[in-house]
Amino acid sequence: MIKQFLNLEWKGFFRKASFQTNLALKILMIFGVLMMIIYLAGAGVGVYFVLEKMEYEPFSTINTFMIYYVVGDLIIRYVGQKMPVVNIKPLLLLPFKKTKIVKFALGKTVLSFWNWMHAFFFIPFSIVLIAHDFNPLGILAWHIGMAAFIYANNFINIFLNDKLWLVLSVGAIFAAFGFVQYYGYFDITLFTQPFFQGLYENMWFVIFPMLLLVIVATIAFKYFLARLYLDAGLAKKVSQASGGDLGWVDRFGKQSTFLKNDIRLILRNKRSKTTIFMSVLFLFYGLLFFTSAIEVYDGVFWRMFAAVFVTGGFLFSFGQFVPSWDSAYYPLMMTQNIKYKEYLRSKWLLVVIGTAISTILCIPYVYFGWEVLAAVLVGAIFNMGINAHLVLLGGAYIKTPIDLQSGKKAFGDKSSFNLKTILVSLPKMVGPMALYAIGHFTLGPVSGFALVAIVGLAGFALRDKVFDLIIKIYKKEKYKTLQAYKQKN
Amino acid sequence: MIEIHNLSKSYNGVSVLHLERISIPKGQAFGLVGNNGAGKTTLFSSLLDLIQPTTGYIKNGGYEVHKSEEWKSHTASFIDESFLIGYLTPEEYFYFIGDLRGENKADVDALLAGFEDFFNGEIIGKRKYLRDLSKGNQKKVGIVATLIGNPEVIILDEPFANLDPTTQIRLKGIIKKLAADKDVTVLVSSHDLQHVTEVCERIVVLEKGELVKDIMTSPETLKELEKYFSGEEVV
Numbered sequence: 001m002i003k004q005f006l007n008l009e010w011k012g013f014f015r016k017a018s019f020q021t022n023l024a025l026k027i028l029m030i031f032g033v034l035m036m037i038i039y040l041a042g043a044g045v046g047v048y049f050v051l052e053k054m055e056y057e058p059f060s061t062i063n064t065f066m067i068y069y070v071v072g073d074l075i076i077r078y079v080g081q082k083m084p085v086v087n088i089k090p091l092l093l094l095p096f097k098k099t100k101i102v103k104f105a106l107g108k109t110v111l112s113f114w115n116w117m118h119a120f121f122f123i124p125f126s127i128v129l130i131a132h133d134f135n136p137l138g139i140l141a142w143h144i145g146m147a148a149f150i151y152a153n154n155f156i157n158i159f160l161n162d163k164l165w166l167v168l169s170v171g172a173i174f175a176a177f178g179f180v181q182y183y184g185y186f187d188i189t190l191f192t193q194p195f196f197q198g199l200y201e202n203m204w205f206v207i208f209p210m211l212l213l214v215i216v217a218t219i220a221f222k223y224f225l226a227r228l229y230l231d232a233g234l235a236k237k238v239s240q241a242s243g244g245d246l247g248w249v250d251r252f253g254k255q256s257t258f259l260k261n262d263i264r265l266i267l268r269n270k271r272s273k274t275t276i277f278m279s280v281l282f283l284f285y286g287l288l289f290f291t292s293a294i295e296v297y298d299g300v301f302w303r304m305f306a307a308v309f310v311t312g313g314f315l316f317s318f319g320q321f322v323p324s325w326d327s328a329y330y331p332l333m334m335t336q337n338i339k340y341k342e343y344l345r346s347k348w349l350l351v352v353i354g355t356a357i358s359t360i361l362c363i364p365y366v367y368f369g370w371e372v373l374a375a376v377l378v379g380a381i382f383n384m385g386i387n388a389h390l391v392l393l394g395g396a397y398i399k400t401p402i403d404l405q406s407g408k409k410a411f412g413d414k415s416s417f418n419l420k421t422i423l424v425s426l427p428k429m430v431g432p433m434a435l436y437a438i439g440h441f442t443l444g445p446v447s448g449f450a451l452v453a454i455v456g457l458a459g460f461a462l463r464d465k466v467f468d469l470i471i472k473i474y475k476k477e478k479y480k481t482l483q484a485y486k487q488k489n
Numbered sequence: 490m491i492e493i494h495n496l497s498k499s500y501n502g503v504s505v506l507h508l509e510r511i512s513i514p515k516g517q518a519f520g521l522v523g524n525n526g527a528g529k530t531t532l533f534s535s536l537l538d539l540i541q542p543t544t545g546y547i548k549n550g551g552y553e554v555h556k557s558e559e560w561k562s563h564t565a566s567f568i569d570e571s572f573l574i575g576y577l578t579p580e581e582y583f584y585f586i587g588d589l590r591g592e593n594k595a596d597v598d599a600l601l602a603g604f605e606d607f608f609n610g611e612i613i614g615k616r617k618y619l620r621d622l623s624k625g626n627q628k629k630v631g632i633v634a635t636l637i638g639n640p641e642v643i644i645l646d647e648p649f650a651n652l653d654p655t656t657q658i659r660l661k662g663i664i665k666k667l668a669a670d671k672d673v674t675v676l677v678s679s680h681d682l683q684h685v686t687e688v689c690e691r692i693v694v695l696e697k698g699e700l701v702k703d704i705m706t707s708p709e710t711l712k713e714l715e716k717y718f719s720g721e722e723v724v
Contacts, residue, residue, distance in 0.1 A: 240616050240617070241578045241616040241617060241618055257585065257588040257589065260581075260585075261574070261577070261585060264576055264577060264581070265576060268576040268618070269576050328571065328574075328575060329571055329572065329573060329574045329575075330571070331537075331539055331568065331569075331571045331572060332571065332572040332573070332574070334537075334538070334539060335537045335538075335539070335561060335564070335566050335572075336561060336586070336589045336590075337558075337561040337562040337589055337590065338561075338589060404575070404576065405575075405620070479539075479540060479541050482539055482540070486571075
């Protein structure tokens, strides 16, 4: 029976759509995992010597901080490790015992990277300890105890799912502990350190973590078993519709039909919500440039580059995927009596509004001087006047369907980087930099800003021309696009 | 109203649809039946210019669907859930379609009021997103949305599938009413021979992309179709 399960897993893994399409992301993940392993192994080998050099007693110091390590692991898991619910639904009807399904699902989590990555720290560290004349049996007991804690975390994470408030409060409590310990008011490690140390000194202590492991594993098993029904743990979450009728959007005239939809699209779908998140991140990008934190970016024209970036976060992350945002119901759009121009104008308006909001939020950058503010303002003009069109033009070539309900894949869609989109993106960044540099090195910074602004304003005049071009592409590529969007849905 | 001329579609040299000539006059209720893979959805998709035919063309209201987009303003269709916008509530979806078809909120509300029975209290005012509705309820929304804005051509792919018996009967009533309207051309495909013979004046049977029967509905039609599909009749 286990063989069938493994067979399913194997096929599920290699036939996953994301496995085939998302090679870039996979490589990125593998790279991340390797980095993690190197860090942990490096720490495992080196921490003893580092602490010794700093004149701490290495082993007891590690035991002091072990409580934070264990709790930190739990919180990181909550964020990163996923519940093993996949593929369970079809198994329910087959002649498997439910307990077997649960055992298999839980067993799968045991093999998770989240567990064995810790070995890269603990094993080298233990070897170093033994090499320094620590009692091998005691170290073994300590080692087993730590492994039990890590695995206990693995199971706790299973029934912790969806209890965000609990995780947040545990995290907050331990952050507070760390805080008061740092300022010397209260030291929780005074209570926990002897226990971790005790695992080594009194080997029978190891019973406690193992007992904990058995208890949480049993709870996780029962929790899972009880929720193995379609209307319980396996149920799809149904959310209440939010937001009013957005009547205020009507003032935008004909475009308001689409604009309303786009606002709802952004607010009600996981994937599109990440664009908002990204645009907020982009806002802080300026700190790298404007503070002169990184020497390479000290050249004056980098200011222009940063200004385009900070004000254009939404523009780039949303605009790039027009019309892919509507991929799930593209056949509807193609059979309704839709004026492409109104459709495009609404997307354009949205992108411009997004840029305007980002620009307002960037005003505090004036702290770094009037030139920074000027760069932000003309950067915004350039974004609205030129880049808004370019980004929509680039999007017309992208035929990746977007799964609105999945939060993943906001970065690195393989097919979203084809030659055409790159060619179209190039002037978005380089253009304003070059323009500014020309103005700056001939007549001074003011003329540099003026040049960027003038070109940006001129771009507004070309709007309808570009729209006509995009519409032509939409029409020409209609069947290909419909076909491509069908792949996923 | 709709003229199909020498239409064919093939994928990698394999023909999936080949129709010499079908002409559907204005006001007709046209039924399309056939087993899986007979080409029903392919036909409807080419009718809506969602796929490009290999040869031939389709005219809808005098406009060649591949060349002009004029037909869109008098044609409404529901093929599958890709005609729904998952993150909207049913009301928002109806208003959106209404907007596109030049109907204001009041018009749409007036139309919806006539479908209270059909919706069975599960659609309007529930504050649920379309993606969270059951398959049957999604279908109800899609079908009613095609009626917004008084279209002259209505295309429904498998409207009876996934609906409960009560709704199927109510839907038959709705389609019959449309069929009786001499300004509205209705095209329906179905696997349910009884329903389709009941609501359609004319029935076309497809098999492997070819037209094998084209009959005006009479009391004997159901028997004839059943005989054909049970394999008793040699074509």
